[in-house]
Amino acid sequence: MSLTQAIFLFSAAILAGVLNAVAGGGSFIGFPALLFTGVPPIPANASNTVALWTGVTASTGAYRNRLDMPKRMLVPLLTASVVGGTMGAFLLLKTPAHTFMRLLPWLMLVATLLFLFGRKLAGKRRSSAGHEATTLAIFAASIFQLLVGIYGGYFGGGMGIVILAMLAAAGMTDMHAMNALKSALSTAVNGVAVIAFIAARAVYWPQAAVMIVGALLGGYFGARYAMRLPPTAVRWAVILVGTGMTAYFFVKAY
Secondary structure, three states: OOHHHHHHHHHHHHHHHHHHHHOOOOHHHHHHHHHHOOOOHHHHHHHHHHHHHHHHHHHHHHOHHHOOOOHHHHHHHHHHHHHHHHHHHHHHHHOOOHHHHHHHHHHHHHHHHHHHOHHHHHOOOOOOOOOOOOHHHHHHHHHHHHHHHHHHHHOOOOHHHHHHHHHHHOOOOOHHHHHHHHHHHHHHHHHHHHHHHHHOOOOOHHHHHHHHHHHHHHHHHHHHHHOOOOHHHHHHHHHHHHHHHHHHHHHHHO
16 A cells, blocks of 8 residues: 555545544445555455444544433344344355445435435424334334344445434434434444454455544544534535435446
8 A cells, every 4th residue: 555545545534434424425435445546345345344433433422412312212223233234244245245236326315315305204203312202113213223234234335324314214303313323323333344344354454544543533523513513404414415325326336
């Protein structure tokens, strides 16, 4: 890895960390950056997950005061995240990613539309952090989060968009509380995936180390800045990121 490549990956990781903190979709920056510097697809995916996980963890720390979620909802969602992330990581290590990459733009399209119209789907329900969620709603959200976890462990690009879409459809309206929960769930999903990738020796450590530093800076300061923005601005940032990622992956896949 040359000095130019190191600077390029460091800058990409900062931007990816900020993007994950504000709207999700940091892998849209980090993964292609690794491919551009010559890292093969599966090691690039693994190295990107390891690097950006640190940024998401930093964002979770910055958002900790906004994570006002009852345990009856938080524990099932975190459990589903851990189980799904483990399944997805092992799936990535055992199978090629070509078929999944062709499905990815459709998932991004559905997730972006779900987030865009989530408030209408939620009807008159207004719960900033799930305190009024029924047992059935928590069960449904946990099943959905299990699927998100599998996807996140397998690839993870745009996972934050998918999680925010699910929370919007569930009736959450506080963007900062949603971002706090998104960061916590993403940390759980990618945390177990990181362990699996390290154990399988699928990580390119020189590249990952450079990106870890950048993702930490971008994740922490991106989250702190995001909390100062109007919720409407953050919401439209999510929609714009989702739209851009959808277009990119359609061009990439087809």
